[in-house]
Amino acid sequence: MKKLMCIVALLLPGIVFAAGSNVPLDKAEYDLTDKASLQRGAQLFMNYCLGCHSMKYQRYQRTFADLGIPDELGEENLQFTGEKVTDYITGSMPEESAATWFGAAPPDLTLVARVRGADWLYTYLRSFYVDESRPFGVNNKVFPDVGMPHVLQPLQGTPRETNERVMIDGEMTERYVGIRTDGNGKLSPEEYDQAVLDLVNFLEYTGEPARLESEKIGKWVLVFIIVLFIFVYLLKKDYWREVH
Missing domain, CATH: 1.10.760.10 (Cytochrome c-like domain)
Incomplete structure (x- = not known):
């Protein structure tokens, strides 16, 4: 019920504003x-x-x-x-x-x-x-x-x-x-x-x-996450090599 109320609260402003006209x-x-x-x-x-x-x-x-x-x-x-x-x-x-x-x-x-x-x-x-x-x-x-x-x-x-x-x-x-x-x-x-x-x-x-700055930082964050994932994946393979 709480999740449903949160969803309604988020959607309600858009519904109200859209209800005024069908143009x-x-x-x-x-x-x-x-x-x-x-x-x-x-x-x-x-x-x-x-x-x-x-x-x-x-x-x-x-x-x-x-x-x-x-x-x-x-x-x-x-x-x-x-x-x-x-x-x-x-x-x-x-x-x-x-x-x-x-x-x-x-x-x-x-x-x-x-x-x-x-x-x-x-x-x-x-x-x-x-x-x-x-x-x-x-x-x-x-x-x-x-x-x-x-x-x-x-x-x-x-x-x-x-x-x-x-x-x-x-x-x-x-x-x-x-x-x-x-x-x-x-x-x-x-x-x-x-x-x-x-x-x-x-x-x-x-x-x-700050939207443009945030988007710029966001791109570098995604790059960092991708590079980090590669290193984590290689570390995982090396860590579990003896087990498998």
Whole structure:
């Protein structure tokens, strides 16, 4: 019973997050070795996300060092809340005010990529569409009845849900085919997709900053284990030679 409860506890978050929508997720081809992409993603986060969300488990200084950004340059271009470079990345919106305006305080995003997954984030940020019935005038195909505005709309343009009429079982019906914008954004559709991928790349990094280093060490550990196994096997043969 204890084992079953542990398995359910591990699977439950994924089940809950997947239950909100049946929209297929697009593959996020992120690359944690791409420093330029990570730097662009950090810039997007600081400019468009930090006003509401925080990263209270990630320090500015660690971020700048890992992304190859000098502290002085980072302080000048990526710090807008008056914090020190050694401080944690915290949002500028008070939690009490956020709860009043949004109904709940916006979540911390330090580990969001580990909880949601890169594919979910990539699809979610490209799935906002105009819905006048919602408080902020937008909805989301991946997260129905989303409670946040589409903060990247100035980059994407005004996105609208697109449907087409098709014949199904002898009846004409509307079928969802995607999101299309009015073309008034600062970026083209391809550029916007790349910007979202950069942001997801940065969120993947903050979810596990030591990932690349851990993977590198892990490879050497495997090599060590293989070499050790060879010596142990030869020792075993020599030890048991007289017995057999």
